[in-house]
Amino acid sequence: MSIIGKDKQYVAGTYNRFPVEIVSGKGSVVVDSAGKEYIDMGSGIGVTSFGIGDDTWKAAVIAQLDKVQHMSNLYYTEPCAKLAELLCKKTGMKKVFFSNSGAEANECAIKAARKYAAEKKGPEYSTVITLKNSFHGRTLTTLAATGQEHYHELYNPLTPGFVHVENGNIDDLKAAIESNKVAALMIECIQGEGGVIPIDPAYAKAAYELCKENDILLIVDEVQTGNGRTGKLYAYMNYDITPDIVSTAKGLAGGLPIGATLLGEKVENVFGFGDHGSTFGGNPVASAAACSIIERIDEKLLDGVKQKAEYVRTAVSGKPGIEGVTGLGLMIGIKTVKPAADVAKACMEKGVLVLTAKDKVRLLPALNIPQDVLAKAVSVILECCAE
Ligand SMILES: *Cc1c(COP(=O)(O)O)cnc(C)c1O
Numbered sequence: 001m002s003i004i005g006k007d008k009q010y011v012a013g014t015y016n017r018f019p020v021e022i023v024s025g026k027g028s029v030v031v032d033s034a035g036k037e038y039i040d041m042g043s044g045i046g047v048t049s050f051g052i053g054d055d056t057w058k059a060a061v062i063a064q065l066d067k068v069q070h071m072s073n074l075y076y077t078e079p080c081a082k083l084a085e086l087l088c089k090k091t092g093m094k095k096v097f098f099s100n101s102g103a104e105a106n107e108c109a110i111k112a113a114r115k116y117a118a119e120k121k122g123p124e125y126s127t128v129i130t131l132k133n134s135f136h137g138r139t140l141t142t143l144a145a146t147g148q149e150h151y152h153e154l155y156n157p158l159t160p161g162f163v164h165v166e167n168g169n170i171d172d173l174k175a176a177i178e179s180n181k182v183a184a185l186m187i188e189c190i191q192g193e194g195g196v197i198p199i200d201p202a203y204a205k206a207a208y209e210l211c212k213e214n215d216i217l218l219i220v221d222e223v224q225t226g227n228g229r230t231g232k233l234y235a236y237m238n239y240d241i242t243p244d245i246v247s248t249a250k251g252l253a254g255g256l257p258i259g260a261t262l263l264g265e266k267v268e269n270v271f272g273f274g275d276h277g278s279t280f281g282g283n284p285v286a287s288a289a290a291c292s293i294i295e296r297i298d299e300k301l302l303d304g305v306k307q308k309a310e311y312v313r314t315a316v317s318g319k320p321g322i323e324g325v326t327g328l329g330l331m332i333g334i335k336t337v338k339p340a341a342d343v344a345k346a347c348m349e350k351g352v353l354v355l356t357a358k359d360k361v362r363l364l365p366a367l368n369i370p371q372d373v374l375a376k377a378v379s380v381i382l383e384c385c386a387e
Contacts, residue, residue, distance in 0.1 A: 003033070018348055025052035028369045030353070038348070039377040041365045042355040046192075046224050046331070049251040049293050051366035057254045060292035064285045071284065073277065079287035086294045087262055090233055093246060094268035097261045098282035102223030102249035103137025105259035108276060109186065109247045110141060112263060113217045114161075116270045117183035121215065127180040128219075131167040135193035136186065136221055145186060148194070167191070167199065170206045177214055184217040184245075185210075189235035189328075192224035195358035196326045196333025201239055208241040217244040217266065223259075227251040228297040228367050230329035231306040238328060251367075253290040258283075260290075297367070305329050305367050308374055312363065315378045321385035326360070330367060333360035336385050346384035352377045361385075 001009070003021050021033040028051050030040050043051065050057055064079060071077050084096040097108050110128055117125040128145060130136065136145040140158050143151055147164035163180055165172040173185070185207060191197040211218045218241065225235035226248035232238050234246060246262040257280070263270065280286075309329045316322050316334055326333040336343050340356040347354050347361075355362040361381065365374065 018345075020348065027051040027054070028366050028373050037351060039352045039373055039380075041363045041377050041381075042353050043251075043364055043366045044255065045355065046229060046250045046364040048255045049227060049367050050254055050296070051368065052255075054254065054368075056296065057289060057292050061256070061285055061289050064288035067284070069283075069285050070280070072279070073282060077282070077284045077287075079284045079291055080282035083260075083282075083287045083291050083294070086291060087260065090294065091246065091262060092242075093262035093264050095263045097263065097271065097276060098287070099259035099261070099278045100257045100280050100283075100286075101137075101259045102221075102247070103139045103142045103259075104278065104281075105223060105247035105249050105261045106136045106142045106145065106186070106219075106221060107139060108259075108261040109219045109221075109245045110145065110184070111276060112245055112261065112267045112270050113184035113219060115275070116217060116267050119270075121181075121183075125181040125183050126161045127163055127182045128161060129163050129165055129173065129176050129180070129182060129185045129216075131187055131191070132164045133167060133191055133194040133197070134164070134186075134188055134221075135191065136188075137223075167197070168203045170203060170210070173207055173210060177210065177216065182214070182216050184219050186219040186221060188221045188225065189239060190225050190230065190331055192331065192362075193357055195360050196331060196362055198326065198328055199239070204239045204241050211244075219243065219245040219247065222246050222248040223250055224364075225328075225331060227293065228302060228305060228329075229331050229364070231302050231309060232329075233294075233297055233302070235328065252293065253286045254293045256286040256289045258286040258290055301367060308365075308369065308371065311371070311374065312378055315375075316382065316385075319382055319385065321387075322382075330363070330365055330369075332363040333357060334363070334381070334385070335360050338385065343381070343384050346387070347380055350380045350384065352380040352384075354381065 024031045130145045132147040134147040136142040144158035144162045220236045220243040244264040249259040321337045323335040340361045
């Protein structure tokens with residue numbers, strides 16, 4: 001049986017996959033089972049931050065594999081401690097809880113916020129406000145946090161205590177704060193799955209001030225926007241806000257499963273022994289991989305991200321078949337005249353892998369994609385949008 005046939009028969013049918021089997025790759029180029037090459041403009045949905053099989057990343061992973069691949073969290077290991085220090089020193093956050101995915105990083109953020117509020121204001125202060133059209137994960141609690149009804153259908157009852165407000169409407173947020181006992185507000189600086197929609201800076205600032213006044217924790221979901229993606233280490237750094245909690249995952253370990261929840265001053269000691277845990281959280285190999293990624297996200301790399309972002313934005317703006325460009329850094333949404341799915345299919349046939357998000361073509365290339373490879377991909381995308 002072919003791999004595609006086997007997958008269709010035995011793997012749960014949750015993914016509408018393209019009819020392509022990827023077998024190998026290097027950098028921003030992947031190869032399918034027929035030997036055809038593709039430029040990868042999705043990087044595993046913003047996961048392979050430095051592309052496929054990056055030499056420095058691979059060396060870090062292999063070096064750790066040669067030492068120890070896993071120990072339980074009953075013992076200390078170097079990569080986990082080193083990664084936590086790196087993340088705290090680069091953000092000003094105080095402590096980190098490690099898990100294995102974005103949803104888990106958000107679960108931890110929600111637990112931290114509820115525990116803080118329960119201890120400080122009373123256990124009835126459990127509501128978490130999120131934005132409409134947001135995406136926070138697939139577990140029952142992060143689905144409840146996700147402000148898109150269609151994800152909820154047939155999975156009820158979801159975890160109670162979530163309220164969704166209109167993105168950009170400060171009065172709606174004020175009303176929700178007045179009519180609920182609120183622990184936290186959780187936002188994405190750029191709604192990724194929601195269609196690459198950046199938050200309005202004035203709204204973000206006003207929401208941040210409201211949270212501060214009311215001792216409501218501000219959680220920023222940086223699962224997709226984090227780790228250099230927007231031209232800053234974390235997307236909130238593009239805005240005039242300081243989150244109490246930051247969750248991240250996707251690109252953090254460059255292609256190995258990881259989740260991290262960064263805890264600021266207010267919540268640094270909210271968790272004590274036994275209050276939360278994860279078997280694989282802080283795994284030495286994933287943590288060593290993440291150290292190698294975070295160490296390389298310096299000003300030079302971030303300048304490159306901004307330059308390449310500007311290049312793409314300029315190259316596609318106003319071109320035939322393109323209605324607009326959204327996003328920040330190398331998190332790019334292209335509103336196309338043709339359905340985004342049709343453009344994605346045409347691009348794939350011409351050797352370029354792109355993502356979609358709602359009505360947009362979504363690009364999340366590797367942060368270090370070479371300029372000539374990027375230019376080649378952009379010319380194919382332009383062609384596919386125009387024809
Ligand atoms: C992908 C994503 C998640 C979920 O991450 P998983 O690793 O799939 O659990 C949560 N929040 C945002 C903003 C995401 O983009």
